[in-house]
Amino acid sequence: MGVVLDKFEVLRNIPSVDKLLKNKEIETLIIKYSYALVKESVREALQRLRNRILKSFDTEIEEEKIVEEIKTLLNKRYSLRPVINATGVVIHTNLGRAILPEEAIRHVVEISTSYSNLEYDLEKGQRSKRYTHIIDAVKKIINVPSAVIVNNNAGAVFLALNTIAKGKEVIVSRGELVEIGDSFRIPDVMAQSGVILKEVGTTNKTRLSDYESAINENTALLLKVHKSNFKITGFTEEVSVKELVEVGKKMQIPVMVDLGSGCFIDLKKYGFYTEPTVQEILREGADIVTFSGDKLLGGAQAGFILGRSAIVEKIYRNPLMRALRIDKMTLAALEATLMLYLDEEEAIKKIPTLRMILEDAILIKKRAVKIYKKLKKQGIEATVKENLSMPGGGSLPESPVKTYVVALKVETPQEFTRKLRKTDPPVVARIKDDYVLFDARTIQDREVSLLVDAIKQVL
Ligand SMILES: *Cc1c(COP(=O)(O)O)cnc(C)c1O
Numbered sequence: 001m002g003v004v005l006d007k008f009e010v011l012r013n014i015p016s017v018d019k020l021l022k023n024k025e026i027e028t029l030i031i032k033y034s035y036a037l038v039k040e041s042v043r044e045a046l047q048r049l050r051n052r053i054l055k056s057f058d059t060e061i062e063e064e065k066i067v068e069e070i071k072t073l074l075n076k077r078y079s080l081r082p083v084i085n086a087t088g089v090v091i092h093t094n095l096g097r098a099i100l101p102e103e104a105i106r107h108v109v110e111i112s113t114s115y116s117n118l119e120y121d122l123e124k125g126q127r128s129k130r131y132t133h134i135i136d137a138v139k140k141i142i143n144v145p146s147a148v149i150v151n152n153n154a155g156a157v158f159l160a161l162n163t164i165a166k167g168k169e170v171i172v173s174r175g176e177l178v179e180i181g182d183s184f185r186i187p188d189v190m191a192q193s194g195v196i197l198k199e200v201g202t203t204n205k206t207r208l209s210d211y212e213s214a215i216n217e218n219t220a221l222l223l224k225v226h227k228s229n230f231k232i233t234g235f236t237e238e239v240s241v242k243e244l245v246e247v248g249k250k251m252q253i254p255v256m257v258d259l260g261s262g263c264f265i266d267l268k269k270y271g272f273y274t275e276p277t278v279q280e281i282l283r284e285g286a287d288i289v290t291f292s293g294d295k296l297l298g299g300a301q302a303g304f305i306l307g308r309s310a311i312v313e314k315i316y317r318n319p320l321m322r323a324l325r326i327d328k329m330t331l332a333a334l335e336a337t338l339m340l341y342l343d344e345e346e347a348i349k350k351i352p353t354l355r356m357i358l359e360d361a362i363l364i365k366k367r368a369v370k371i372y373k374k375l376k377k378q379g380i381e382a383t384v385k386e387n388l389s390m391p392g393g394g395s396l397p398e399s400p401v402k403t404y405v406v407a408l409k410v411e412t413p414q415e416f417t418r419k420l421r422k423t424d425p426p427v428v429a430r431i432k433d434d435y436v437l438f439d440a441r442t443i444q445d446r447e448v449s450l451l452v453d454a455i456k457q458v459l
Contacts, residue, residue, distance in 0.1 A: 010053050013061050017042050025067050033074055041073040075424050084447050084454070086429040088403050088439025089393035090356040091261070095428065097294040097301070099352040099444075100333055104299065107336035108329050118328050131316070133331055137338040138306065141264055142279050146312035148305045149293075149334070150324040154184050156290040156303030157258050159324055161193035161221070163315045164254060164288070168220035169198045173206035175238060176225040180260065186225055195220070205237040208247060215251055222248050224286075225258045226276075241276075245285035254287040254311060261392070262291025262304060264341050265348070270358050273392075278306065287311055293330075296392075298353030299337035300330045356441055357391050361402045367448070368404040368440035374452040375406070380459060382408045389439055405430075405437040408455065416458060423454035 020026055020042050030038045045066055052058040075081070085095050100108075111118075121128035135147045150156050161170060170190060177199065179185045190197045198219070200210040211222060222244050241257055248255040259281060266280075267273040275296065281289050288311055293302030303324075305315055315321070340347045348354045368384045375382050385407050388400035410416045413431040420427040420436070425447075430437040443451060 007053050007056060010059060014046060014049060015063060023067060029074060037077060041070045044073055045069040072424050082425050084425055084427040084451055085442040086427055086438040088389035088391060088441045090353055090391040090442055091295050091393050098298045101337055101340060101350045103340060104333040104336040107332040111332040112329050130331060133335055137335050141338060141341045144282055144306045146309040148312050148316050149326055150303045151326055152301050153290055153292040153303040154189060155324040156305045158189055158193045159318055159320055160256060160288055160290060160305055160315055161190060161195045162320060163318045165220035166194040168195060169218045170195045170221045170223050171198045171200055171211055171214050171219060172223045173201045174199045175203050175206055178225055178227060204235055206239055207237060208239050208243050211247055219253055222253055222255045226260045241281055241284040241286055256288040257281050257286045259289055259291040261295035263296040265344055293334055298351035300333035302326055302330055302334055359441060364440045365404040368406050371406045371448055371451060378456050382406050391441060403439055403441045405439045407435045407437050409434055410436055419458040420454060423457050425450060427451060427454045
């Protein structure tokens with residue numbers, strides 16, 4: 001029989017806080033986080049170890065293990081944490097929508113760690129508008145008379161309606177009175193913005209004559225809402241932006257299009273998507289177009305308002321503009337993201353949202369195989385399967401597209417995914433029958449090893 005240390009002897013061998021703080025790895029953590037934060041984590045890790053020893057769960061002390069625990073504690077120090085998205089949904093609102101391009105991150109860091117010319121004209125040495133930076137960037141990419149930008153697209157729609165049609169009637173097709181996410185309902189936003197909703201047509205059919213006969217002297221706007229998260233198929237009819245613009249011109253009523261997921265690149269030539277671009281909508285003559293900054297565009301949360309100068313100028317002067325003002329970090333992220341659009345190929349390569357949405361199935365399969373092989377090395381049996389998913393996740397009215405998943409057969413998938421959500425970093429995956437599916441489309445290359453570790457941990 002070997003020597004059995006009693007737990008009080010083990011307790012005496014616990015290293016001191018000071019000794020741990022001099023550990024090489026801990027020293028690098030202090031540089032990364034802060035002395036106070038690391039010290040707090042060291043204390044907590046030691047307390048946890050002490051408790052485990054007292055309960056006789058741990059019978060020996062390994063400094064390496066303590067350091068690992070400290071690292072885990074530091075990773076969990078914030079409530080807002082990185083997550084591995086294995087759902088295959090690229091524009092996932094609950095998981096934070098767009099992953100920013102490196103260029104955007106660098107610009108955000110640069111701008112937020114020093115003073116900047118946010119609202120200062122360096123040429124004239126006087127006050128200027130924060131929006132000029134982004135308007136200049138937009139104008140470099142597309143041909144648009146005027147632009148302004150607010151906190152998000154819901155805010156953009158709200159502000160535009162409030163400015164253009166407060167107390168007046170806005171005509172919308174019944175088929176476009178949509179709900180997006182769980183809180184943005186077009187009729188509710190319209191009501192709150194002070195306009196009077198005038199529904200025309202039916203759910204599946206709205207004709208030009210429906211709009212025409214609804215117009216009266218109190219009509220201030222014709223609104224078209226892009227169906228972002230669903231498609232009505234079968235016996236349908238809707239009025240195009242072009243047709244609406246013709247009526248608007250004739251009756252001298254502006255036309256606004258809420259595009260939702262605004263995109264500057266024509267995705268149609270890459271296959272499956274039929275999203276109209278922002279340019280197309282403007283070319284068709286819409287007076288105002290609104291869209292999000294963090295959907296297909298792949299930038300930070302924002303709401304773009306583009307269009308005719310006279311209207312945009314009025315929106316800009318709405319006192320509510322201040323309440324919906326966007327912050328300098330967002331501006332920096334968007335400016336850098338927009339610059340990538342100067343070259344389409346570069347945009348697709350460097351903007352993660354576009355890269356993932358358009359990624360070739362062969363490359364997705366390659367990543368899935370890589371995960372599969374790494375799992376196999378750890379003695380974990382899985383399979384690579386072809387699958388269908390909806391990368392737009394409610395931001396594109398799409399049909400399912402081909403993807404590849406790593407499928408892991410487990411006894412209790414619900415239990416398994418629950419545990420996966422508690423690993424570090426947490427993993428969010430899909431369940432299909434007895435399988436947990438990891439969609440390789442939304443797993444980043446740098447996350448492959450972390451994902452394998454997480455799966456191993458849960459098993
Ligand atoms: C997503 C969406 C919105 C809301 O945009 P946020 O940027 O999330 O505020 C509004 N309208 C449409 C058509 C959308 O698709």
